[in-house]
């Protein structure tokens with residue numbers, strides 16, 4: 001049974017997971033502890049918003065936690081571990097959401113035979129819609145995977161992958177929400193330039209994205225057929241997609257995902 005979940009790192013990703021966990025009542029909010037790099041104002045902000053326990057004393061945050069979630073930037077990870085490793089017990093489950101950093105790196109820095117699960121959620125965790133992938137390190141068992149699955153199922157869907165697949169997962173679903181937001185920014189810009197008011201544009205674009213997402217989820221048709229169904233011969237969609245083709249849209253997206261994937265690998269090497 002999970003009685004205490006602790007976060008090391010209190011940034012956007014930690015907040016997205018906390019918000020999702022509190023919303024879905026994964027554990028009572030007073031059983032969620034958070035520490036960061038001594039930014040008390042941020043801890044107070046999270047306390048006020050979610051009624052969790054923010055603390056600058058890392059021993060208090062770590063002790064008796066069933067799950068410790070590491071959520072610092074990749075380059076802060078080694079220092080963050082140095083700060084807390086003396087408090088970590090081998091029976092605690094470590095879950096890292098840090099891009100690029102391997103389970104082996106984490107376990108070797110903690111210097112204990114501790115179970116490490118690596119996870120790649122996304123910020124849609126905030127509303128329970130994360131697409132999370134998880135993978136297990138050397139000392140983690142199938143039971144640990146089940147615990148992590150339950151936690152991340154509270155904030156969205158969970159896929160179990162091999163550790164080497166975490167880089168492409170990061171390129172697809174970790175960073176993915178930003179690609180969609182970038183597309184929406186461009187659609188809003190065009191809508192406003194063509195005279196639509198901002199609020200109407202936002203409502204239409206948001207519902208269009210939600211509708212397309214639900215179609216992807218529920219329709220039995222493959223995505224190419226869904227696209228073709230919108231595209232009347234010589235119609236408006238054909239004209240729009242012709243322009244996307246002229247700007248090599250698909251090639252841009254393929255290279256975008258590949259570059260994000262490559263950066264995940266680089267983060268793992270740099271630390």
Ligand SMILES: NC(=O)C1=CN([C@@H]2O[C@H](COP(=O)(O)OP(=O)(O)OC[C@H]3O[C@@H](n4cnc5c(N)ncnc54)[C@H](O)[C@@H]3O)[C@@H](O)[C@H]2O)C=CC1
Nearest residue numbers: 009010011012013036037071072073074076080097098099
């Ligand atoms: N933002 C996103 O969409 C996603 C982020 N991630 C991963 O989550 C991690 C965190 O990302 P963000 O929340 O966006 O970053 P952020 O910069 O918003 O937060 C980082 C947090 O780490 C804390 N920190 C730094 N050094 C520390 C130390 N020595 N001890 C304790 N805390 C320390 C900072 O005070 C801050 O609270 C990154 O590694 C990123 O790869 C994963 C999936 C999605």
Ligand SMILES: O=C(O)[C@@H]1CCC=N1
Nearest residue numbers: 099170173174175176
């Ligand atoms: O941009 C990043 O490095 C993190 C990892 C996935 C999403 N945000």
